[in-house]
Amino acid sequence: MTMGPVPSTDSKETKLEELDALELRPVPRLHLQHAARCAQQAPSPWNTQPWLLRIGERSLEVWADRSRNLKLADPHQRELTIACGAAAQHAAVALERLGWKVEVDYLPEFRTPDCLARITLIARKSAGIESRELYSALWRRHTQRGAYPRTDLCGHVGEALKVAALREGTLPEFFGDERRARLSELVEAGMLVQGRNSELRRERLEWIGRAAGRPADGIAARELGLACVPQSLMPFLLGTEWGIRKRARREAELVREAPCVLLLSSTHEEPAEWLRAGAALGRVLLVATAAGLVASFHDAAIEVPHLRHAVRQLAGNAAFPQVLLRLGYGTPAEGAGRRELSEICFDETSSQCNRGGVPCPLVL
Numbered sequence: 001m002t003m004g005p006v007p008s009t010d011s012k013e014t015k016l017e018e019l020d021a022l023e024l025r026p027v028p029r030l031h032l033q034h035a036a037r038c039a040q041q042a043p044s045p046w047n048t049q050p051w052l053l054r055i056g057e058r059s060l061e062v063w064a065d066r067s068r069n070l071k072l073a074d075p076h077q078r079e080l081t082i083a084c085g086a087a088a089q090h091a092a093v094a095l096e097r098l099g100w101k102v103e104v105d106y107l108p109e110f111r112t113p114d115c116l117a118r119i120t121l122i123a124r125k126s127a128g129i130e131s132r133e134l135y136s137a138l139w140r141r142h143t144q145r146g147a148y149p150r151t152d153l154c155g156h157v158g159e160a161l162k163v164a165a166l167r168e169g170t171l172p173e174f175f176g177d178e179r180r181a182r183l184s185e186l187v188e189a190g191m192l193v194q195g196r197n198s199e200l201r202r203e204r205l206e207w208i209g210r211a212a213g214r215p216a217d218g219i220a221a222r223e224l225g226l227a228c229v230p231q232s233l234m235p236f237l238l239g240t241e242w243g244i245r246k247r248a249r250r251e252a253e254l255v256r257e258a259p260c261v262l263l264l265s266s267t268h269e270e271p272a273e274w275l276r277a278g279a280a281l282g283r284v285l286l287v288a289t290a291a292g293l294v295a296s297f298h299d300a301a302i303e304v305p306h307l308r309h310a311v312r313q314l315a316g317n318a319a320f321p322q323v324l325l326r327l328g329y330g331t332p333a334e335g336a337g338r339r340e341l342s343e344i345c346f347d348e349t350s351s352q353c354n355r356g357g358v359p360c361p362l363v364l
């Protein structure tokens with residue numbers, strides 16, 4: 001193994017400059033492992049974390065773990081793909097912060113549709129202010145489902161959110177007061193349709209149940225404001241018409257009263273566009289967090305096909321709605337846990353990796 005000079009620890013800046021001079025050395029695996037850890041912090045529907053991460057010589061890949069898909073809520077795996085796009089965005093932000101210029105390819109292998117994104121290290125490049133801010137936001141961001149004070153967003157923040165979405169090829173649409181009432185009706189209708197579907201409720205209960213046994217997986221009852229409800233009573237509570245209506249009304253009110261509601265849409269309805277929408281979602285949420293905002297998702301109206309069509313008409317463009325966000329100033333929530341990286345990350349550069357096709361978990 002070639003020994004190079006050991007970078008000094010005087011300052012981060014010196015360290016990065018010295019690392020630049022060592023470009024021919026193998027890429028530090030620690031950087032790629034750290035990027036995997038950051039990818040894992042991305043949002044996902046019901047905290048399913050539907051990804052596998054694979055570390056190569058100079059790249060990190062995000063693979064779909066389709067066994068963790070919500071088959072009823074997300075039959076086409078649109079949201080699963082969006083979540084993986086957000087994970088890829090997180091990894092790219094982390095690597096830029098670590099001083100890398102990266103290239104992100106979506107669906108890089110035509111014959112391997114489960115390989116959704118590859119983030120390749122191209123060259124050393126010192127981290128700019130933006131990547132520092134976004135990286136630090138990545139560890140603070142969490143879905144905040146409570147009400148937000150009606151403080152208007154500063155104009156430049158709205159502009160920054162727009163730029164973040166457009167940069168990833170996704171269309172941002174802010175809903176002002178005049179269209180908000182109709183939008184909140186659609187959200188309420190979506191919550192009612194989904195709440196009354198007993199199969200869908202069962203699917204969700206499974207993911208609430210996982211978090212009860214293991215806080216790192218699925219969504220905890222406290223995240224949904226149901227902390228004091230025993231697991232055994234959950235099916236009953238979620239299934240009563242009274243409970244369904246109450247939650248639907250509350251969700252509609254949150255959307256109606258929010259300081260800002262942002263819809264992200266794609267120009268086409270296909271996996272590559274869903275990945276871009278996910279990347280846009282990841283970046284928008286990090287930009288928002290860096291600006292002191294919190295956010296939550298209100299996708300019931302997008303998950304029910306005829307309501308999604310109505311949202312599209314309301315947005316007034318020909319694009320396909322992908323994610324509906326509510327944003328405002330507030331305190332970030334504690335957030336959902338994450339599984340151990342060793343369960344989901346595979347290192348093909350490691351001698352421990354089984355190259356026969358079934359990779360074994362990376363020991364970190």
Ligand SMILES: Cc1cc2nc3c(=O)[nH]c(=O)nc-3n(C[C@H](O)[C@H](O)[C@H](O)COP(=O)(O)O)c2cc1C
Pocket residue numbers: 041042043044045046047048079080082083086141142143144145218219296297298299300323334335336
């Ligand atoms: C595509 C997508 C759709 C989501 N839809 C909803 C939703 O409708 N309601 C909700 O409360 N959270 C929704 N979420 C947020 C997840 O529940 C949340 O990201 C996950 O529990 C992890 O928690 P964290 O965001 O606090 O890290 C969605 C996330 C993604 C990526």
